[in-house]
Amino acid sequence: MALLEIENLSVNYGAIQAVRGLTLTVEEGEVVTLIGANGAGKTTTLRAVSRLVRPREGRILFAGRDITRVAPDEAVRLGIAQSPEGRQVLARQSVQDNLELGAYTRRDRVFIQADIARMYERFPRLGERRHQLAGTLSGGEQQMLAIARALMSRPRLLLLDEPSLGLAPIIVREIFAIIRELNEQGVTILLVEQNARLAMQSSHRTYVLEAGQLTLSGESARLVNDERVLHAYLGG
Ligand code: ATP
Numbered sequence: 001m002a003l004l005e006i007e008n009l010s011v012n013y014g015a016i017q018a019v020r021g022l023t024l025t026v027e028e029g030e031v032v033t034l035i036g037a038n039g040a041g042k043t044t045t046l047r048a049v050s051r052l053v054r055p056r057e058g059r060i061l062f063a064g065r066d067i068t069r070v071a072p073d074e075a076v077r078l079g080i081a082q083s084p085e086g087r088q089v090l091a092r093q094s095v096q097d098n099l100e101l102g103a104y105t106r107r108d109r110v111f112i113q114a115d116i117a118r119m120y121e122r123f124p125r126l127g128e129r130r131h132q133l134a135g136t137l138s139g140g141e142q143q144m145l146a147i148a149r150a151l152m153s154r155p156r157l158l159l160l161d162e163p164s165l166g167l168a169p170i171i172v173r174e175i176f177a178i179i180r181e182l183n184e185q186g187v188t189i190l191l192v193e194q195n196a197r198l199a200m201q202s203s204h205r206t207y208v209l210e211a212g213q214l215t216l217s218g219e220s221a222r223l224v225n226d227e228r229v230l231h232a233y234l235g236g
Contacts, residue, residue, distance in 0.1 A: 001064050003028040003188050004049065004157055009058035011044050018044040020212040022058070026157065031179065031189045033199040033220060035233055036209035042192040043085055045209070046159045049190070050082040051075040062157070076105045081155035085162045085192075087146040091135025095126050098134050098145055102152030112152070119148040122178075140171035147178065151187075158182065160191045164198070176202050196233040200224040208232075 002025035011019040019041040026032045034042050047053045049060055051072040060068045062078055070078070081102075089098050099119055103112045120127030123144045129137060134145055143163055150158055160179070164172040172195065180202055183189055193199035200206050200220040208216040208229065216228060223229050 002026060002061075003063055004190065005059075005061040006045070006049070007059045007061070009045070009048060009060065010056045011041070011048055011053055012056045017212055019048070019209075022209070022212070022214055024207050024214065024217070026188060026190050028156075028188055029183075029186070030205065031183050031191060031203040033196075033203040033206040034190065034192045034209060035194075035196045035199065035206060035229075037232075039211075040209040041212040042209055043161055044212075046082060046161050046190065046192060049075075049157075050080055050159055052082075073105050076153050076155075079154075079156035080159065081150035081153045081157070082159040083143075083146040083150040083161065083163065085165065087139075087142045089134040089137075089142050089145050089149070091133065093134055094131050095134055095137070095145060096130045098149050099126075099152050102149035105153055115152060115154070119151065123148055140167050140174065143167060143171075143175055144178070147175075147182075151182075156188060158187050158189045160189060160193075162192055162194060164193060164195045172198065196229070197224065200229075 004026040006022055006024045009019055009022040022045060034045060036042050044053060048055050051070055055068060059066060062080060067075060099116050106112060125141055126145055126148060163175050176198055179189060191199055191203060200223060203220045206220045206223045207214055
């Protein structure tokens, strides 16, 4: 049984068909990449899994359980966390407050501070800036905070939307090193990325979306050399 199974998912915004009949799986322990042009439906797919948009059709199963209609906070409680596009940290709250917020669905309050301490070990720059307002962090630091905040719910599945967006190449490499490290520590990851080459180099499998529909999928190591992907997403 896959950890995540999306079956025949369709999502509309009014008359716009953002996702059409999408079927995909993510196995426990995998990093899976979703690539596609702007507007292909990648963010919408993640938002359907984290239950922020309502599917028009299809089913979403998590660890075998039908979550198609659960509330977003229930999805977090079940083990799904999203680091959203554009990071969306609370700019006027401290780093520490943002991390505490990430744990809002947890009932084991006594372990939360210990987990925050662990985040500061993994992301030392967040530790140094724990009392600083999140809005004063650099873009890369805010991205790390967004990931750390998502991890605070102790997810089994981490949804990452464009983690490299707007960041300098050296920071992008750092973010991807963190993604690989998290995966080695057992976190399953569904990744949406514009930086298709790096995303494929850091993932087990890739799905390609075009205008809301799946056009190609397979092992990332194979697709990174596939002509169709090369031309469409890797600049030749
Ligand atoms: P990007 O890389 O630009 O974020 P994407 O692949 O993530 O693109 P989505 O954001 O899922 O694509 O958008 C899919 C389609 O749905 C696009 O045509 C977009 O304009 C439309 N769309 C997305 N969000 C909304 C919304 N809240 N209301 C109306 N239309 C929307």
